[in-house]
Amino acid sequence: MNVITINQLKSKQGDFELNIDELNIPKGYITGLIGENGSGKTSLIYHLLNLRVQDTGEIKIFDRTFIEDREYILSNIGIVYSENHFPDFMNPKSLEKIFIDYYVTWDSNLYAHYLDKFEIPMTKKIKTLSQGMKIKLNIATAMSHKPKLLILDEPTSNLDPTFRIELLNILQDLMLDEDQTILFSTHITSDLEQIADYIAFIEEGRLMLYEEKDHLLEQYHIIEGDDLLLDDELDQLLIGTEFNDKRFKAMTKDADVFRELFGDKVIINPITIDQMMYFSKLKRLGVKHEATY
Numbered sequence: 001m002n003v004i005t006i007n008q009l010k011s012k013q014g015d016f017e018l019n020i021d022e023l024n025i026p027k028g029y030i031t032g033l034i035g036e037n038g039s040g041k042t043s044l045i046y047h048l049l050n051l052r053v054q055d056t057g058e059i060k061i062f063d064r065t066f067i068e069d070r071e072y073i074l075s076n077i078g079i080v081y082s083e084n085h086f087p088d089f090m091n092p093k094s095l096e097k098i099f100i101d102y103y104v105t106w107d108s109n110l111y112a113h114y115l116d117k118f119e120i121p122m123t124k125k126i127k128t129l130s131q132g133m134k135i136k137l138n139i140a141t142a143m144s145h146k147p148k149l150l151i152l153d154e155p156t157s158n159l160d161p162t163f164r165i166e167l168l169n170i171l172q173d174l175m176l177d178e179d180q181t182i183l184f185s186t187h188i189t190s191d192l193e194q195i196a197d198y199i200a201f202i203e204e205g206r207l208m209l210y211e212e213k214d215h216l217l218e219q220y221h222i223i224e225g226d227d228l229l230l231d232d233e234l235d236q237l238l239i240g241t242e243f244n245d246k247r248f249k250a251m252t253k254d255a256d257v258f259r260e261l262f263g264d265k266v267i268i269n270p271i272t273i274d275q276m277m278y279f280s281k282l283k284r285l286g287v288k289h290e291a292t293y
């Protein structure tokens with residue numbers, strides 16, 4: 001079953017257009033949402049939350065549109081933003097009163113447990129919390145009503161590395177419940193290498209790929225070698241080639257072809273998500289990039 005389905009979504013915002021033909025996010029998995037600055041990750045999340053409305057196309061969450069069942073959708077989503085959205089004058093305790101009224105599934109013990117674990121005092125005013133503590137508070141509120149879908153929009157930028165590791169562990173623990181689904185937008189792709197099941201990659205408002213992470217990282221490789229080895233045909237098998245000191249470096253789906261032709265004259269390495277984004281960008285720009293290092 002899919003928790004999120006998007007069909008033929010088009011949405012223009014100034015010069016920017018979000019244009020997603022199809023995206024199905026399955027229940028019970030962590031999907032990592034990646035893309036450069038300004039590629040449309042937050043815009044996509046805002047559309048999922050109905051904070052922005054598309055020009056055309058359809059979004060269904062839990063198999064319903066916002067028009068059909070806004071309340072059900074919102075009461076089953078937990079959202080963590082990259083910045084604080086809570087009023088400065090409140091404290092975690094007064095904030096809870098609002099959430100208790102809103103969510104029938106709110107669990108005060110769980111909230112107290114998270115605040116304790118994250119070392120956030122119940123009665124400390126939000127304005128006196130550090131940036132990281134505000135995000136931690138948001139994480140606690142997002143999880144304490146036990147949402148079926150947890151959406152995190154770049155939450156980790158202000159978090160210290162120790163807490164980031166804790167957060168990844170918490171997210172993995174949540175996934176023990178097969179009904180739980182997580183959409184996690186982040187620039188810290190090593191986090192996704194650790195915990196994501198699927199990767200959704202957005203470039204300039206378009207979904208470039210949506211695939212199982214393990215399959216993705218198995219399919220693509222980084223290949224390096226002497227640029228004299230290349231001809232027009234082999235060039236076609238490279239994605240986003242970079243040249244430096246008469247050597248090439250590129251992403252390829254056809255590492256086997258190069259291995260068979262050139263043996264140890266080429267160096268073939270596994271790819272990281274960061275490298276995948278980088279070489280996809282070179283391909284998109286359509287330039288033979290001269291490396292500057």
Ligand SMILES: Nc1ncnc2c1ncn2[C@@H]1O[C@H](COP(=O)(O)OP(=O)(O)OP(=O)(O)O)[C@@H](O)[C@H]1O
Binds near residue numbers: 035036037041042154
């Ligand atoms: N209110 C707005 N009006 C006009 N354009 C907007 C508005 N909000 C965002 N945009 C534009 O939409 C595009 C996508 O922005 P978005 O915030 O979705 O990107 P992002 O992938 O989340 O980026 P980042 O990684 O930097 O957070 C950008 O070009 C941005 O300038």
